[in-house]
Amino acid sequence: MAIEAVNLSKSFGKRSILKDISFSVQPGELMGLAGLNGAGKTTIIRMLAGVLQPEHGSILIDGSNIATDKANASKKIGWVQENPVFFPESTVEGTITYFARLRGIDRASATAEIQGALDVAGISGIKKAKIRNLSMGLRKRLSIAISTLGHPKNYLFDEIFNGIDPDGIKFLKERINGLKKEGCSILLSSHVLSEMQSFADRVMILHQGSIADIVSTSDLAMKGLYNIKITVENPDNKLMDFLDKFGEIDVSGKTIRIKKATGDVGTINPFLVKNGYSVMELTMTENLLEDYFNDKTRNVK
Amino acid sequence: MIKFLMEEIKRIPTTGVIVAIIALLFISSGLLIVTNFSSHPKDSYQVVSGVMDVNGNLTVDTYAINQYGVPSKGVNSTVYLTNLSDSNNNLGYNLSSGKGGYANLTIGNFSRYENDLISIYNDEFGFSLFGIQPGYFPQGEPVSSFNCKVAYGFFSYFKNGDSPYLSINVIYFGQNGTTSPNIRVNAVFNNSTNDASENVTFGPYTGFIVQHIPGNFGNENNSLIDLTIVSQLKLPPVIIGITDYSEPPFFSEFTFIGELGAVSGFFIVFAGIFAIDILYGQQAKSGILDLELAQPLTRRDLAMSKMLTGSIFISILLGSLIGFDDVLSYFILGTFLPSFFVTSLLFGIAVPTFSIMAISLAFTIHTRHGDLIGTLLFIFFAFGFLIFEAIIEGYVGSSASKVPLIYQLVYFLSPVDYFGLIVSSFEHGISGFSGVLTFLPSNYVPLLGVVVAGGLIWVMVPLIILYLTADPRVKY
Structure with missing residues (x-):
């Protein structure tokens, strides 16, 4: 050791x-x-x-x-x-x-x-x-x-x-x-x-x-903690219903944000393409450690 | 540890702070020179003596010492035959002291004047007297064949003091002018009106004796004292005369510059010591000490190496300064005292520097130079022993003379005394030890004990503190 x-x-x-x-x-x-x-x-x-x-x-x-x-x-x-x-x-x-x-x-x-x-x-x-x-x-x-x-x-x-x-x-x-x-x-x-x-x-x-x-940082990736930002021309209820299962949705005009998304986030892009949404932006950022760190230091007293 | 020690020795002179310390110590050295000459100006005198050889020729010896306690060259004096009360009997001889303040002159056959007085007059010193004695040992062996300058006698009476006393000063010149066997003196006062002091024995001492005999001798001016000298060399008896001597005030305008130098020197030496503390404090704060400690060294290795290298470096500095002072003294005064030089180097440097470094490092490393209490402790330990010594010596000195205690303390806290104390204590200690071996226990034996014990405390306490703080199991 x-x-x-x-x-x-x-x-x-x-x-x-x-x-x-x-x-x-x-x-x-x-x-x-x-x-x-x-x-x-x-x-x-x-x-x-x-x-x-x-x-x-x-x-x-x-x-x-x-x-x-x-x-x-x-x-x-x-x-x-x-x-x-x-x-x-x-x-x-x-x-x-x-x-x-x-x-x-x-x-x-x-x-x-x-x-x-x-x-x-x-x-x-x-x-x-x-x-x-x-x-x-x-x-x-x-x-x-x-x-x-x-x-x-x-x-x-x-x-x-x-x-x-x-x-x-x-x-x-x-x-x-x-x-x-x-x-x-x-x-x-x-x-x-x-x-x-x-x-x-x-x-x-x-x-x-x-x-x-x-x-371990690999465990963090497995936890699937992503910040997702989607901007589409025509957001509708169908899209909202689909995204709702990944986490809490925050809508601002044409932009939808999901903080600490969980689940199989890899299905989002195919869904948008298949259903004909005009996608202006789709980003998934991995501020995993930072979020995890904030959680841990906030919760532990 | 040895490797670290060597690297420290190579590296330490490169730092800017060390350069600053050098500057401080050199400035201090300059003030030390000033204080050497003028910090304690009260004893200004000319020792005179004379012996007659087997043919009755009288040789007059003089030894002039100025008010700063150092020998004076170029002192011109006139020789008189006092012939009891006739002080105007100018013999027509003049003496001029050379380097070392010494002068001698053979002035002719004086056998018929045995037990009369010769006086030497000088504008600065006034009259100094000695009794005319045949230069024979009791066994009849002439002094000249022994090549021995037996020269004694001068005295002073402090008529303005609060506690008047008679000062009998005896200087013994051995065969080669330098040897100093243990001698004791018995003084018998002829026609003395002072009941308390008619027969006094003092010693053993080496070479130079200053004996203060309490009492009012004002009525015995120009009377005589027979001095019987007891030594391994069987020295002949000597007669000296009593005369008035008025000491200048200790803290007069005349002496103020000297005292200012002493106090300033003390302050600057203090600043130098504190600079060492800052040096290692900076290393601790900047992280250099941490980085060194992260190497394969123990905390003790680090602390001891820093102390030793710092001590070596400061010792070299101080040694150079003392040497510089002595050389300067030679050119200014014409005197060079090898024995003082050597003992200064050996004892006047090693003890204070090791102590300073040990104390400074112990507290610097322990407190990381950010702890007020630690800094105060550092100051206390750095000067505690010195202050203790000053109080003891000041008290003793004050009780034996008219000089007020506060002035004695100022003097004994000065850098002059800081080094001189250690040197003289060692010399006294050796003298006392020698006295034990050759005579009855002398009055220096207790002093020897104090010096040894004090020295041990002075060195060992900081080392113990250092050891404890350097122990890796102790938190810091």
């Missing part, structure tokens, strides 16, 4: 941040971590990284306990922070060399490993650049390069899409997918649920310090 957290609890003063959290991330699995601000996402990530200690419970990274065998466990996990900060006067090369030494990579193999990490992160061309001159996107790439030093099989990504341009997001997603294909276990926290839905295997929804649910 790659990442395993058992009965984690954490408080800051009298404020309870996490309450009896248990989960695991399997090899080759990407688990999303979603939650409102203050739900405890970053606290979980920091505990898994070995920066914070849980009050109760244990964390195992490939079987090594991060509390009692930290040096060993830390070698097996990489962490990319939301806002990576390095020593501003250092260079990219100096920074990654520094962390390579901290990760126990000997000098003989460090040069090749560092070059490889920089190549993969796409920043080998800025080795001599000062950290203070790097954009957020480049700093995140450097952070990814550092996290891969020593080739750990487990990764933590904390809100890494924040403040990144589309190209940067594309790069990060490709890199994360690459790690996943290599069999790495990945825990990714993000507010961007649509991004998470597109490539996470499972999503842990955290609410008020507890796990509201852990749901």
